[in-house]
Amino acid sequence: MHDVTPGDSAHSTHTFTAAEFEAFAAVTGDHNPIHHDAGHAAGTEFGAPIVPLVMTLGPVSALIGMVLPGPGAVILGTEFRPVRAVAFDRPVHYSLRVLSVSPATGVFTCRVLAYQDREAVLEGEVRTTVRAPRPRPDATTGGRLVPAGARPTAVVTGAAGDIGSAVARTLAARGWDLALVHRGGAEDLVRDCERAGARVHPVTADLADPAAREAAAAKLAALEPAALVHAAAAPLAAGYREHLDVGYAALRDLADAVLDGMLLRQRGCFVLIGSEAVRYHPRGWSDYVAGKAAAESVLHGIDRHHGAHGIRSVVVEPGYVQGSYSAGVRPAGLGLLPEEVADLVAAEVADTEAPARRLWLTPDGVARFALDGRREDAPPAPRTASAAPAGAAETGTGRDTAPGAAADRVEAAVRTVLGPAADVRGGGVGLTAGWDSLAQLQIVLAVEAEFGLRLPAASLSGAGRFDQLCRIVEERTRA
Numbered sequence: 316m317h318d319v320t321p322g323d324s325a326h327s328t329h330t331f332t333a334a335e336f337e338a339f340a341a342v343t344g345d346h347n348p349i350h351h352d353a354g355h356a357a358g359t360e361f362g363a364p365i366v367p368l369v370m371t372l373g374p375v376s377a378l379i380g381m382v383l384p385g386p387g388a389v390i391l392g393t394e395f396r397p398v399r400a401v402a403f404d405r406p407v408h409y410s411l412r413v414l415s416v417s418p419a420t421g422v423f424t425c426r427v428l429a430y431q432d433r434e435a436v437l438e439g440e441v442r443t444t445v446r447a448p449r450p451r452p453d454a455t456t457g458g459r460l461v462p463a464g465a466r467p468t469a470v471v472t473g474a475a476g477d478i479g480s481a482v483a484r485t486l487a488a489r490g491w492d493l494a495l496v497h498r499g500g501a502e503d504l505v506r507d508c509e510r511a512g513a514r515v516h517p518v519t520a521d522l523a524d525p526a527a528r529e530a531a532a533a534k535l536a537a538l539e540p541a542a543l544v545h546a547a548a549a550p551l552a553a554g555y556r557e558h559l560d561v562g563y564a565a566l567r568d569l570a571d572a573v574l575d576g577m578l579l580r581q582r583g584c585f586v587l588i589g590s591e592a593v594r595y596h597p598r599g600w601s602d603y604v605a606g607k608a609a610a611e612s613v614l615h616g617i618d619r620h621h622g623a624h625g626i627r628s629v630v631v632e633p634g635y636v637q638g639s640y641s642a643g644v645r646p647a648g649l650g651l652l653p654e655e656v657a658d659l660v661a662a663e664v665a666d667t668e669a670p671a672r673r674l675w676l677t678p679d680g681v682a683r684f685a686l687d688g689r690r691e692d693a694p695p696a697p698r699t700a701s702a703a704p705a706g707a708a709e710t711g712t713g714r715d716t717a718p719g720a721a722a723d724r725v726e727a728a729v730r731t732v733l734g735p736a737a738d739v740r741g742g743g744v745g746l747t748a749g750w751d752s753l754a755q756l757q758i759v760l761a762v763e764a765e766f767g768l769r770l771p772a773a774s775l776s777g778a779g780r781f782d783q784l785c786r787i788v789e790e791r792t793r794a
Contacts, residue, residue: 319423320672322463324412325383326579331366339370366401369723371437374409375427379443382458383411385709386449391422395439397429407431412442412581412625413463428581428624430459433574435624447770462582466514468540469664470573472496472522472565473547478499478588480504481653482544484666485661487513494538496520496531496547496569522565523557532572539576541666542584543569545610550605551644555602562606566613574621581625587614588656589630591675595756604629618671618686629663631656631675634760649757653676679764720768722785723791728761729781743780755779762788 333351340346345367356364370393376424379388401407410428421444428438437723437746451460466652467488471613472478474495483493487508494516495501495508501517509513516538529654535543570585577583580679592600592609601664614628622628635641637650663669675682724741732754750758755778762784763770768791770778779782 319384319413319416320463321413321415322582323383324410324461324463324580324582325378325458325460326410327374327378327382327458328406328408330406330516331370333364333403335439336364336366336370336403339367339560341784343369345369347716356411361400364403367404368395368397371397371401371407371429374407375411375429375441377460378409378411378439379425382451382460383413384443384445384448385451387445387447388443389446390443392442395437395441396759397428397437399434399436401429401431401436405431407436408575408579410579410581411441426581428578430578430624433578433620439656445603449745466490466492466513467542468492468494468516468538469542470494470496470535470538470540470569471544471546472544473588475499476548476739477640477653478548478633478656479544482546482660483508483658485654485657486544486664487511487515489665491542491664492516493608494518494535494540496522496535497793522669523527523549523562523761525564528568532568534571535569538573539580540573541577541580541582542585542586542590543573544660545569546588548588548640549712551600551640553602555605557587558602558606560607563609568609570617574617577626578621578624582600582667583625584591584627584629585617586629586631586660586663586669587611589632589673591632591634591760592756593632595708595759596693597756598751614671615686621670624651624668627663627667627669628671630673630686631659631663632673635677651676662708664728675769677760677764682769686768698780721789724765725762725781725785727759727782728765731761739781741781743783759785766792768792 320381336350349359350364350367353364354360354565356587372393379390380386389460412426413423414426425441426438427439427441428435460781469491471479471483471486474483475497480723483495484507487493487505488511492514495505495506498521499519505515505517508549518531518534520527522528526691547561547565549561566587590607593604593611594631596604611630617626618628631649633656635650636653636656638653641650656676659674663674673684673686675684680737726739730737733739733747733749737749742750757768766788768788769793770787778787
């Protein structure tokens with residue numbers, strides 16, 4: 316039996332022609348005009364002749380018989396679902412991925428995916444085994460085998476930055492090859508990653524330049540990466556155009572370039588280094604927030620169209636991160652280490668079975684949400700240890716959430732940011748010394764951690780005063 320393991324994949328491409336249909340019809344007797352009469356097909360919902368379903372299964376048989384598992388394979392059972400009609404004269408891409416292998420019976424279960432113009436046209440599963448195995452030929456029908464153990468490649472943009480360089484070093488240490496996209500100054504990083512055993516492909520490009528993005532995209536597509544981590548960001552003081560180019564357009568273009576290779580392997584992961592600022596909109600950060608929010612929309616689209624086919628989308632939202640990028644705005648002594656962000660990213664790209672998600676990273680830990688913001692697991696540990704009032708009823712967080720207790724706990728959370736002597740009860744943004752837009756961001760995080768809540772961004776525009784913040788918390792705890 317061929318050595319086959321879960322995660323192995325094979326793929327091929329075929330373009331169906333009218334001549335092939337004529338040969339098919341001669342063998343099967345299927346002369347249905349929907350498959351060959353353009354005039355007849357024009358009056359249908361398809362508008363043009365479509366390939367017979369049975370004919371579209373031929374390349375699947377070729378992949379099984381010639382590549383995975385290969386010569387000697389016997390199909391034991393199939394389950395196919397046609398998703399869309401297949402058009403003639405346009406390439407159809409086929410992918411076969413091993414889901415499980417039974418050592419006792421020698422039966423492989425494989426998932427089949429075929430797509431045309433990036434739209435799935437055929438999905439299904441095949442159960443197969445090998446009888447009287449033969450060596451795989453050097454030249455097959457065009458199919459290609461990708462063993463599960465092949466060393467994967469990850470793209471890291473913004474690789475010379477604080478977070479990007481930490482992600483690159485962490486992935487190199489965990490067995491990834493790398494394509495490092497940067498504007499320059501990454502020579503030491505390249506050497507470090509190579510010393511860790513990674514094969515490194517430096518790609519020097521200014522992602523704000525459309526021509527440079529196009530050239531970088533072509534290089535990355537040829538590498539067939541299994542993951543893309545978008546850590547690049549324009550300087551905070553940049554204008555909205557540069558933030559959109561580097562944040563949104565770069566992710567859009569690079570993701571588009573590498574997506575086909577991921578679909579062929581039915582595995583891939585896109586990670587955006589987002590920001591909690593998208594939820595809180597600090598004053599003066601509108602252009603930065605716009606770039607991050609637009610970039611998130613790219614991942615939402617990928618998840619909507621390809622999430623069911625093994626392509627993961629992950630948004631990592633850290634708070635302040637120590638380093639040069641945030642040095643001018645980050646309060647002294649505050650901030651995550653870039654390596655903490657990198658560890659989380661590395662864990663996500665390795666977890667091929669996890670759902671698409673949004674990760675909120677704070678010094679207290681990680682909170683996981685679905686990509687659309689629904690809570691996935693328990694909240695992070697509270698930042699403060701304020702005790703519940705005597706006799707308080709227990710809740711899911713082990714704390715009293717009665718409205719009467721909310722003000723005291725909100726006050727305690729605010730004081731962890733502003734200090735014990737701050738005027739809190741009658742204060743707010745611009746009313747209390749030190750309570751500015753940046754402090755407001757920290758205060759909201761502290762309150763969320765205290766109550767185990769996620770406060771919706773839409774409600775925070777009216778939370779600049781202590782009493783407003785208390786009211787929003789009470790509304791959320793009663794919901």
